[in-house]
Amino acid sequence: MGSDKRILDPDKEMRKIKADKRMREIMAAYYIEAKTPREQRGKPIAWITSGGPVEPLHVMDVIPIYPENYGAMIGASKMGVGLCETAESMGYSRDLCSYARADIASATVNGGPIGGLPEPDMLICCNNICGTVLKWYEVLARYFNVPLFILDTPITHTRFDDDMRRYVTRQSREYVAFLEQVCDKPFDYDRMKVVGELSLRAQELWQQVLDTTIHKPAPMTCFDAFFHLAMIVTLRGTQTAVDYYEMLLAEMRDRVARGIGMLPVEKYRLVWDNIPIWYRMRWLSEKFMARSACLVADTYTSGWTGWLPHADRNDFLGFMGESYARIFLNSGTDLMAENILRMVKKYDADGVVFHSNRSCKPYSLGQYDIQRIVQEKMGIPTLMIEADMVDERSFAESQIETRIDAFIEMLG
Amino acid sequence: MISVGVDVGSISAKAVVMQENAILASAVLLTGYNARKAGRQAFDQVLAAAKITAEQVDRIVATGYGRNSVDFADRAVTEITCHAAGAHHLDPTVRAIIDIGGQDSKAIVLDANGKVKDFAMNDKCAAGTGRFLEVMARALELDLDAFGDLSLAADRAAPISSMCTVFAESEVISLIAKGERRANIIAGIHASIAARVVAMARRIGLRPPVMMTGGVARNIGVVRALEEKMGGALIVSDRAQVTGAIGAALIAATL
Numbered sequence: 001m002g003s004d005k006r007i008l009d010p011d012k013e014m015r016k017i018k019a020d021k022r023m024r025e026i027m028a029a030y031y032i033e034a035k036t037p038r039e040q041r042g043k044p045i046a047w048i049t050s051g052g053p054v055e056p057l058h059v060m061d062v063i064p065i066y067p068e069n070y071g072a073m074i075g076a077s078k079m080g081v082g083l084c085e086t087a088e089s090m091g092y093s094r095d096l097c098s099y100a101r102a103d104i105a106s107a108t109v110n111g112g113p114i115g116g117l118p119e120p121d122m123l124i125c126c127n128n129i130c131g132t133v134l135k136w137y138e139v140l141a142r143y144f145n146v147p148l149f150i151l152d153t154p155i156t157h158t159r160f161d162d163d164m165r166r167y168v169t170r171q172s173r174e175y176v177a178f179l180e181q182v183c184d185k186p187f188d189y190d191r192m193k194v195v196g197e198l199s200l201r202a203q204e205l206w207q208q209v210l211d212t213t214i215h216k217p218a219p220m221t222c223f224d225a226f227f228h229l230a231m232i233v234t235l236r237g238t239q240t241a242v243d244y245y246e247m248l249l250a251e252m253r254d255r256v257a258r259g260i261g262m263l264p265v266e267k268y269r270l271v272w273d274n275i276p277i278w279y280r281m282r283w284l285s286e287k288f289m290a291r292s293a294c295l296v297a298d299t300y301t302s303g304w305t306g307w308l309p310h311a312d313r314n315d316f317l318g319f320m321g322e323s324y325a326r327i328f329l330n331s332g333t334d335l336m337a338e339n340i341l342r343m344v345k346k347y348d349a350d351g352v353v354f355h356s357n358r359s360c361k362p363y364s365l366g367q368y369d370i371q372r373i374v375q376e377k378m379g380i381p382t383l384m385i386e387a388d389m390v391d392e393r394s395f396a397e398s399q400i401e402t403r404i405d406a407f408i409e410m411l412g
Numbered sequence: 413m414i415s416v417g418v419d420v421g422s423i424s425a426k427a428v429v430m431q432e433n434a435i436l437a438s439a440v441l442l443t444g445y446n447a448r449k450a451g452r453q454a455f456d457q458v459l460a461a462a463k464i465t466a467e468q469v470d471r472i473v474a475t476g477y478g479r480n481s482v483d484f485a486d487r488a489v490t491e492i493t494c495h496a497a498g499a500h501h502l503d504p505t506v507r508a509i510i511d512i513g514g515q516d517s518k519a520i521v522l523d524a525n526g527k528v529k530d531f532a533m534n535d536k537c538a539a540g541t542g543r544f545l546e547v548m549a550r551a552l553e554l555d556l557d558a559f560g561d562l563s564l565a566a567d568r569a570a571p572i573s574s575m576c577t578v579f580a581e582s583e584v585i586s587l588i589a590k591g592e593r594r595a596n597i598i599a600g601i602h603a604s605i606a607a608r609v610v611a612m613a614r615r616i617g618l619r620p621p622v623m624m625t626g627g628v629a630r631n632i633g634v635v636r637a638l639e640e641k642m643g644g645a646l647i648v649s650d651r652a653q654v655t656g657a658i659g660a661a662l663i664a665a666t667l
């Protein structure tokens with residue numbers, strides 16, 4: 001209606017990321033295929049945790065669906081409170097992660113964005129991100145009455161030893177056997193090589209995209225990264241993801257070459273820690289932008305590339321277990337602090353913004369220590385925002401605004 | 413240079429008018445439901461008290477939760493920065509501040525120039541705030557202003573363990589039912605606030621000398637309880653309640 005009459009701000013238009021449109025098309029196509037009735041689509045569906053080993057699913061032509069990605073969609077479309085309340089009325093505690101609450105509730109009421117997720121034929125759970133997913137997936141397995149595979153990754157703290165390596169590698173073989181049984185066909189090891197390479201390639205490209213923000217002014221912010229992340233989570237291991245990130249990288253490099261920043265003025269550069277506050281992305285992005293503060297990097301979106309150093313390109317299945325066990329969320333506070341210190345230096349940041357996320361305990365537990373370490377080692381200001389990624393009831397606007405303002409005043 | 417600081421908090425609105433580094437006048441009134449109106453009234457009152465007109469004022473800075481609704485201010489600055497500036501002005505040796513306001517409590521660590529180095533806020537719940545004291549005064553059917561002096565007569569602090577204002581209130585009621593001395597109950601209430609606030613302040617590295625700002629600083633019972641918990645003396649200015657407004661006026665003078 002009014003949209004074609006709207007006068008576009010040329011400066012804003014110039015700063016918009018053009019690849020956004022392609023991203024939306026790909027994600028729409030992905031969900032449309034998944035939501036096509038089983039008889040027509042042919043492929044089975046697996047629900048899988050965000051840090052789970054997805055590559056073997058692509059080898060077996062299984063469509064991976066991510067309840068956590070869906071949780072983010074629920075949060076972004078502000079449907080979190082309603083679904084969380086439904087879960088609470090089913091008896092789930094308010095202290096339970098809001099992704100779990102929202103997902104469990106939407107499974108039973110078929111509600112939420114895109115009218116709920118397509119039902120799973122199997123469930124793949126990897127506890128490298130938290131212990132919550134174990135019980136969450138057990139609940140789903142009972143509810144849908146489908147087979148569940150659990151990849152158990154020991155917490156790595158500061159080291160990873162041979163016992164751990166043997167333990168997870170053996171489970172990778174069990175995982176393959178599980179898939180062969182559920183899909184009723186042999187595993188294609190040659191195809192595993194191709195898919196594995198595509199996954200690694202997408203991760204490399206994604207890291208390169210994130211690294212373009214080393215440049216000043218940064219061609220994008222972490223709020224953009226939160227959006228473009230969906231592809232590495234859901235489609236790593238496919239040509240689609242590789243093609244998409246090549247396109248996005250080209251656009252970012254072009255912006256760098258032309259000196260186009262996401263912010264008209266970039267006075268402060270900040271690092272974000274923890275999962276985004278999905279229902280307040282725009283609000284937060286505008287608040288920081290209005291104060292010329294650019295969130296140039298974050299610990300969350302690079303969480304899907306952290307295992308690149310451990311990759312053995314000739315033997316994907318051989319190192320897969322180790323890689324998934326060594327993601328930063330499965331390490332200790334020391335490594336998480338080191339990671340942030342590294343990012344502060346790499347992206348030349350002036351401060352760190354911590355989202356103390358009521359839902360995600362493994363991510364939030366060490367934050368006060370990490371905050372102290374950052375202040376001591378780098379001597380830069382930090383900000384703690386207490387909220388929740390999906391459950392809006394944990395967000396106090398005017399209090400958070402005061403904290404952000406005071407933080408920026410400290411920087412200035 | 414004449415500057416004015418207007419601090420619109422959740423319970424009271426404060427204003428201070430300054431000329432260079434001297435405070436000409438200050439005003440305090442209840443905020444009520446209309447923050448915009450309260451800010452304007454505090455401004456008018458302080459000008460009347462200083463016998464100057466609005467035209468003579470060079471710069472105005474607004475602070476406090478209602479800072480963005482003070483539309484006649486040149487700039488809005490947070491109460492964190494303003495309390496630091498105000499406390500530094502009142503006593504330049506101060507390195508940390510504890511501020512207990514109506515709906516939050518804060519701890520601020522500052523450097524030798526009065527610049528904020530770090531801060532922590534309890535803004536999630538009423539425990540450890542002025543509102544907590546109000547609720548308790550109501551439960552005890554007492555005037556809040558009498559709390560401080562009454563608590564000095566305590567022979568022990570009655571234990572109040574709940575972290576939640578509503579549950580703590582029922583604890584108070586059951587203490588009354590058990591016949592606990594009123595002074596001891598009040599001392600227990602103060603100790604419970606102090607425990608919360610000091611724990612929060614320690615997280616950011618509270619270091620002496622510590623100044624207490626905000627309206628609750630007038631309550632000698634809370635001050636004593638904080639000192640006991642911290643293991644050291646607090647500096648309490650007789651301008652504690654208007655510290656934020658003083659800071660705002662000082663910042664206004666630099667604009």
Ligand code: SF4
Pocket residue numbers: 068097098099100129130131132133275359360361362363
């Ligand atoms: S607790 Fe954290 S890691 Fe676990 S599912 Fe929730 S958000 Fe993800």
